[in-house]
Every structure is written in structure tokens, then in C-alpha cells.
Amino acid sequence: MKRIMIDPSKCDGCKNCALACMDSHRMDGGDGVVTLNFTLPETEARNEILNDGKGGYLPMFCRHCSVPGCANSCMSGALKKDMETGHVMYDEKRCGACFMCVMNCPYGIPKPSADGTKILKCDFCNERPEGPACVAACPKQAIWVEEV
Amino acid sequence: MAEIYVIVGTGAAGMAAAERIRLYKKDATVIMMSIDEHSHSRCMLHKFLGGERTEEELSFVEPDFFEKNEIHWGKAQKALGLDIQNKRIQMENGYQPYDKLLIATGSVFGIPPINHFRTASNVYGFRDLSDAQKIDAAVKAKNAKHVFIVGSGLVGLDVATGLMERGVKVTIAEMAPRVMPLQTDDIAAKAYQERFEAHGARFLLGIGASDSIINDQNEITAVVLSTGETVACDFVICAAGVRPNIAWLEGSGLETERGIKVDGHMRTSAPDVYAAGDVTALAGVWPNAMDMGRVAASNMCGVDTEYTDRYCMKNTSNFFGLQMLTIGDINAQVEGADIYVKESRNCYKKAIVKDGVLKSVLIQGDISHTGHWQYLIKNEINLSEILKRKEIFDITYGDFFETDDIGEYQYKN
Numbered sequence: 013m014k015r016i017m018i019d020p021s022k023c024d025g026c027k028n029c030a031l032a033c034m035d036s037h038r039m040d041g042g043d044g045v046v047t048l049n050f051t052l053p054e055t056e057a058r059n060e061i062l063n064d065g066k067g068g069y070l071p072m073f074c075r076h077c078s079v080p081g082c083a084n085s086c087m088s089g090a091l092k093k094d095m096e097t098g099h100v101m102y103d104e105k106r107c108g109a110c111f112m113c114v115m116n117c118p119y120g121i122p123k124p125s126a127d128g129t130k131i132l133k134c135d136f137c138n139e140r141p142e143g144p145a146c147v148a149a150c151p152k153q154a155i156w157v158e159e160v
Numbered sequence: 161m162a163e164i165y166v167i168v169g170t171g172a173a174g175m176a177a178a179e180r181i182r183l184y185k186k187d188a189t190v191i192m193m194s195i196d197e198h199s200h201s202r203c204m205l206h207k208f209l210g211g212e213r214t215e216e217e218l219s220f221v222e223p224d225f226f227e228k229n230e231i232h233w234g235k236a237q238k239a240l241g242l243d244i245q246n247k248r249i250q251m252e253n254g255y256q257p258y259d260k261l262l263i264a265t266g267s268v269f270g271i272p273p274i275n276h277f278r279t280a281s282n283v284y285g286f287r288d289l290s291d292a293q294k295i296d297a298a299v300k301a302k303n304a305k306h307v308f309i310v311g312s313g314l315v316g317l318d319v320a321t322g323l324m325e326r327g328v329k330v331t332i333a334e335m336a337p338r339v340m341p342l343q344t345d346d347i348a349a350k351a352y353q354e355r356f357e358a359h360g361a362r363f364l365l366g367i368g369a370s371d372s373i374i375n376d377q378n379e380i381t382a383v384v385l386s387t388g389e390t391v392a393c394d395f396v397i398c399a400a401g402v403r404p405n406i407a408w409l410e411g412s413g414l415e416t417e418r419g420i421k422v423d424g425h426m427r428t429s430a431p432d433v434y435a436a437g438d439v440t441a442l443a444g445v446w447p448n449a450m451d452m453g454r455v456a457a458s459n460m461c462g463v464d465t466e467y468t469d470r471y472c473m474k475n476t477s478n479f480f481g482l483q484m485l486t487i488g489d490i491n492a493q494v495e496g497a498d499i500y501v502k503e504s505r506n507c508y509k510k511a512i513v514k515d516g517v518l519k520s521v522l523i524q525g526d527i528s529h530t531g532h533w534q535y536l537i538k539n540e541i542n543l544s545e546i547l548k549r550k551e552i553f554d555i556t557y558g559d560f561f562e563t564d565d566i567g568e569y570q571y572k573n
Binding site for chain 1: 172204207219221222445450478483526528529531532533535549550557563567569571
């Protein structure tokens with residue numbers, strides 16, 4: 013499967029990855045960060061950069077784990093590991109918004125949406141051929157896609 | 161001849177097991193039996209009752225799950241007994257032989273010993289789709305306006321929201337002094353109570369039902385409280401606990417305690433018979449049921465697997481837009497423990513720490529990025545060093561960040 017690999021030592025905390033994620037998942041049909049409305053509650057990144065407390069940064073990106081705690085706790089069937097791509101996909105229509113996945117991911121990746129009706133998590137930009145938007149936007153190659 | 165794998169029960173444990181068996185055994189005959197006609201997620205029954213979802217939309221697997229995995233499904237089939245000697249299970253329509261059997265029959269709701277509750281015709285539980293269907297029919301038939309619910313745990317509150325969605329007034333009696341007593345403390349409980357009351361619910365806290373009044377059709381028309389007050393109702397719902405569904409195994413010789421006795425491989429006392437989920441009484445939460453199902457299935461297929469991730473005092477809730485996560489006993493009286501509390505306008509957090517080890521945590525409000533709490537509690541990670549430099553609620557997975565050689569996260573020692 014393809015995974016977004018992480019080298020935290022290269023991360024500058026610029027959050028271009030977060031902007032790219034927001035832009036890639038925007039619902040208004042627009043394209044390009046320049047036209048993105050940052051104030052909309054639904055404009056939310058599915059990745060995050062944490063401060064490591066020592067002047068460095070920790071990129072938090074869904075691992076699409078081999079044993080996915082999120083999907084293994086899903087009571088609606090909304091979260092499923094795709095056996096072909098290996099990615100943990102989320103079907104918003106099935107989701108019951110119980111948030112057991114939020115509790116069961118040991119890394120705290122899936123999170124409730126701002127309106128509390130669904131969750132937000134990485135969908136690998138729906139397997140688009142050019143790869144995930146976050147990776148393309150990283151100026152430091154702190155994240156990259158690798159076949160694992 | 162192909163080996164016959166039989167699974168009784170199509171809940172979380174049964175379905176997770178079926179998928180796993182098919183993964184390992186392409187040619188085996190897999191047969192599932194269920195009392196229900198729809199495989200459904202019981203965690204979403206309130207969405208059916210509230211009219212938000214149809215029966216089909218309660219399914220937690222793809223519509224073609226049984227066809228795709230070539231699983232024979234005997235619907236509406238009640239298991240009546242187990243014949244260990246002859247390796248067969250007695251169903252309503254005859255005997256089903258097995259080479260390997262998984263019992264995943266879940267649990268059944270209990271009815272408290274209150275006068276008429278166990279004999280009246282209008283007392284319901286809220287566990288299976290059939291329960292939700294009965295309640296739905298009762299609301300329609302009676303044009304019900306008022307329902308009495310016993311118990312304010314997650315199930316009691318779920319059924320309350322479903323009924324309130326339809327404009328039915330609910331009175332909820334809770335023996336404990338607060339709502340959702342296993343998951344809340346007084347402050348968190350009050351936040352939920354206020355939201356329910358704002359939508360018309362009435363709570364009777366620390367008050368039990370002591371008697372009831374029936375009409376000539378054997379229907380309860382009012383519940384009498386321990387205070388002497390009488391509360392009129394169209395029907396009663398019992399949401400005050402469940403017990404493993406093992407009555408049908410009586411006389412089979414299968415060893416049981418509170419539930420079916422299993423070892424770490426989910427093996428029962430009988431050869432080639434396994435059990436998983438609520439029926440084992442090991443855990444009553446969805447993720448553990450699925451885990452047990454997968455562990456049992458792996459062992460049934462000869463792949464040695466142990467059920468190790470047993471921590472089960474965990475839950476999330478989401479009522480009227482207020483989310484909550486609780487891990488561990490948040491009301492525990494732990495001697496010498498430090499209790500941390502943080503309150504803001506939209507969030508309430510509480511943690512109990514003993515000798516640097518987190519015992520329990522409650523987060524109400526924004527529950528984003530809270531997945532690490534379960535890990536820290538169940539693995540008894542010592543937080544003393546981290547607590548010297550930051551506030552407890554500022555701890556994240558980032559404090560333990562590490563990736564392995566295939567890029568998966570793990571916890572740094």
C-alpha cells in the first residue's frame with residue numbers, strides 16, 4: 013500500500029500541507045488556496061502539525077494503519093480498510109456520529125467535524141493520480157508517498 | 161467435503177468473525193444464524209425509532225455482504241440448544257451440524273422486579289431491532305404521548321432521543337443521583353440533563369419505580385414511584401442493564417459463569433466451540449466485541465491469536481450536539497490521587513492520576529485528538545516526567561511520537 017511517510021526533522025511547521033488539505037476537500041467547487049474561504053466551519057484540515065516543545069514539529073497524518081483502531085471500532089460500517097489500496101476509507105452517509113473511532117485511534121487522528129455530524133479523516137485525496145495534495149504542497153519533503 | 165463453520169448471531173462479534181473466517185478459509189461453508197431479519201447495528205436503533213434511518217440503513221456491512229462472502233444466512237432463526245456430543249446446534253426448524261461453532265448471541269435486557277413489569281403486555285426493552293419495531297408499533301397504535309423509561313444509561317438516553325424526535329414525552333427514572341452514571345460525574349451529567357430537559361424530558365434521579373397500575377387489557381397505564389407519586393404512561397421501556405444471552409444453553413454442558421466461559425483464545429469448554437462478544441460478559445462495547453469475533457475466527461481457522469486488548473471501560477456519547485469521552489471510572493475514590501479539572505465555556509475535563517499514572521479521564525465538549533487517553537490509561541503509562549513540564553490536558557500523542565520502519569506511528573518508551 014501507499015503511505016505518506018514522515019520525516020519530522022525536515023518539517024518547518026509552515027502548514028502548507030494543512031492548506032492543501034483544506035483546498036483539496038473544499039465543497040464549493042473552487043480550486044486553489046487563493047480562493048479558499050478560511051472562515052467556513054467546514055474548511056478544516058485533516059492533518060495537523062504539533063509543536064514538539066523543543067523547537068521542532070511533528071506532522072500528524074493518518075497512517076491508514078495495518079490494524080486500524082478506528083475502523084475496528086466503527087459500529088455503522090462507515091470506516092473500512094480497503095483491501096486493494098490498503099487505505100482506511102470513510103463513508104459519511106453511513107456514519108452514525110458516535111465517535112468511537114475518535115476514542116479508538118491511539119494517535120488521535122480522526123476528529124469530529126465542526127458541526128458534530130460526522131468525522132474528518134484523510135482519504136488519500138480519493139486516490140487521485142497525482143497523489144495527496146498535502147505531499148505536493150510540502151516545500152521541505154518532510155512528507156512523501158512510499159509503497160510499504 | 162468442505163468444513164462447516166457456523167456462527168450464531170449477526171451482531172458486531174459475529175459479523176467480524178464471518179469476514180475473518182472467509183479471509184482465511186476460501187472454501188469452507190460458512191453459515192450464520194440470527195433471530196433478526198436484518199443484520200443491524202444496535203448502536204443506531206434510536207435512529208430507526210426517531211425516523212432518521214430505515215431498517216436497511218441500520219446495517220453496518222455492505223448490502224451484498226452475505227452474497228459476496230458466500231455466507232448462508234438463516235434469518236429469523238432462534239437457537240434452542242447445543243448438542244456438544246453430536247456437534248450440532250438445535251434451531252427452531254431443525255438441527256444444524258458444525259465442524260466449528262462460534263456463539264455470538266449477545267445479551268438480553270433485564271426487566272426489574274416491579275409489580276406487573278414482567279407480565280404486562282406493554283413493557284419493552286431496547287436492544288434488538290425487533291424491540292425498536294415493537295416500540296415503533298406501540299407509538300403508532302397508541303398514538304403514544306408519554307413513555308416511562310427505566311434507566312438513564314446510554315441505552316435509556318438513546319431510546320429517549322428516538323422517542324423525543326417523534327414528539328413523545330419521556331419520563332426517565334434513574335436510581336443513581338445523576339444521568340448516565342457510569343460515564344459521567346455530577347458536572348458532566350448536569351450538562352446532558354439540561355439539554356434533555358430543554359427538549360422536554362423529565363428525569364427522576366435517585367428515585368425508583370416501586371409499583372405500577374394496569375388496566376383490564378394487562379397494560380401498564382401508570383408507574384408508581386418510591387416517593388408515592390404516580391406517573392401516567394402509554395408504555396414502559398426497561399433500559400436498566402443487560403445480561404449474556406445464555407439461557408438457551410442450559411443443559412448443554414457448556415461451562416458458563418455470568419457469561420460463557422472462554423480462554424484467551426475465545427475457546428469454550430466444548431471442543432471446536434468458541435464464543436465472542438457480549439455473551440462472554442467480558443466487555444459490552446462494540447470495538448471489543450469485534451476484536452473478540454476476529455480472535456475467535458482466527459483460532460477457528462487455525463491461526464493462533466490471543467485476545468489481549470481487553471480494556472473496556474470506555475465510551476463516547478453524542479447527545480444534542482454535546483460530545484463526551486470517558487475512559488475508566490471517573491468517580492473512583494482513589495486514595496492519594498490527584499484530581500485535575502479544567503472548565504471552560506464549552507468544555508469540561510477531568511482526570512484522576514495516582515502516582516503519575518492516569519486512572520480515568522472525562523472530556524466533554526470538543527473531543528478532537530483524545531485517542532491517546534485510552535492508550536495511556538490501559539497501558540498505565542507513567543506521566544510524572546511530562547507533568548513536570550506541562551498541564552495534563554495539554555498532553556497529546558505528540559509527547560510519545562515515533563514512527564517505525566514502515567511509517568506507522570508507535571509510542572516512544
